[in-house]
Amino acid sequence: MPTIDITSDPEALTMTVVAEFDAPVERLWAIYTDPRQLERFWGPPGWPATFSEYDLSVGGHAHYAMNGPRGELSRGTWEFLAIEEPHRLEVLDAFADESGAPIEGMPAMRMVFTFEESGTGTQMRTVSHFTSVEALEQVIEMGVVEGTRLAMGQIERVLHDLREYAQGRGTQTEVLTDQHVRITRLVDGPRDLVWRAHTEPKLMKQWLLGPDGWVMTECEMPASAPGPYRYAWAPVDGGEGEPFGFDGEVTLMQAPHRMVSTEHMSGTEYPPTLNDLQLYEEDGATLITFLIEYPDAATRDMVLATGMADGMETSYARLERELLAV
Structure with missing residues (x-):
């Protein structure tokens, strides 16, 4: 910067x-x-x-x-x-x-x-x-x-050039303010397909899994905004870890470049975040940008300490390997 x-x-x-x-x-x-x-x-x-x-x-x-x-x-x-x-x-x-x-x-x-x-x-x-x-x-x-x-x-x-700027850097996390974090990842594929991979449950279940050894057990997405959604994951075959999920509302859907949603960890009292997904394509590559708004700095730091960015990088690598390279 x-x-x-x-x-x-x-x-x-x-x-x-x-x-x-x-x-x-x-x-x-x-x-x-x-x-x-x-x-x-x-x-x-x-x-x-x-x-x-x-x-x-x-x-x-x-x-x-x-x-x-x-x-x-x-x-x-x-x-x-x-x-x-x-x-x-x-x-x-x-x-x-x-x-x-x-x-x-x-x-x-x-x-x-x-x-x-x-x-x-x-x-x-x-x-x-x-x-x-x-x-x-x-x-x-x-x-x-x-x-x-x-x-x-x-x-x-x-x-x-977008590839020159971002290719090979993996998932990048930037703390912008006490409440805002920006996460970016360049993937080698067209924006239309990347958009579908973020909005169609059949495709989401193929890559949005986090670390290896997990499966997406629930994936409900609205066809338009506003509308509720829900995701849930569990370890495969009784592996380590407790099942968890997120729910919220998609408040804005502008295909194929922007989606805004609230996100709340299901079954908890944790305050929700506001997630702003934006996609930009250049020369066949798509820059994924997530702007996450937390209620305060303490919540921001708690979430980042979970290794969230590492899990996102594993998922994005799977997205390129399983969907975009086909």
């Missing part, structure tokens, strides 16, 4: 973001001016962005929406004020309504993106200019600082 420095200056009415990336200036410029690449990181984890319009011309507009895991929707709009390829981009960023018009009373900011060569690649600097101290304080209170840091932490995977 790049080093990201974010500072605010109430006297100058600015917030400044500085980050270094191991990529040429032209590559950084490309991901900020191609909406399909931009939407892969513009929203923070759990709030992926979709750009419905992107007119890269002075006076042109871009419209986007960020979709939260609980059905939340935050819309925004840009007006392009200056374009100096590949070093400088200036936009007026504002919260927007359904028509794309700025929402009166919500803070707007003039954002200036600059990309300059550095010793290791490119230094990116973003300076956001506000009209008042109140507007600056309002966006800070809304969590923009942490959201920006998390969003920019996703840029590295966009800058590089």
Whole structure:
């Protein structure tokens, strides 16, 4: 993850973001001016962005929406004020309504993106200019600082070829906040099949088993959201370990790229987590991303200490071997 420095200056009415990336200036410029690449990181984890319009011309507009895991929707709009390829981009960023018009009373900011060569690649600097101290304080209170840091932490995977970035690394676990953990795994197979492997019980029973020696005894999935689900596992032929399972509700299903669900360990008083599965395909490989929201840091650490990531890696390796390699 790049080093990201974010500072605010109430006297100058600015917030400044500085980050270094191991990529040429032209590559950084490309991901900020191609909406399909931009939407892969513009929203923070759990709030992926979709750009419905992107007119890269002075006076042109871009419209986007960020979709939260609980059905939340935050819309925004840009007006392009200056374009100096590949070093400088200036936009007026504002919260927007359904028509794309700025929402009166919500803070707007003039954002200036600059990309300059550095010793290791490119230094990116973003300076956001506000009209008042109140507007600056309002966006800070809304969590923009942490959201920006998390969003920019996703840029590295966009800058590089997906196989180059993730192949061979296995299951990766990143602690993002006290409540959020991101788990990623690149699998060698098309997204449509990976989606089916996560949503069709017949396929799930072939790979979603965790360590060897276990079998999935129950697998109930809804055909659409919202709808309940249940999984259960048991050791084979009386092997070591106690049967267990999870239940919850699939709250969002957007085939073949996103599914959000609650997850609760059956028969316990443990609080549920919120699991956000997202799939991205490039050149025949699919990046699986799980964003897990825990109720608190203690629960997060307790779950991670169980070796959950190791069990997921065993399952993903089985997915490649049993389904994707056929």
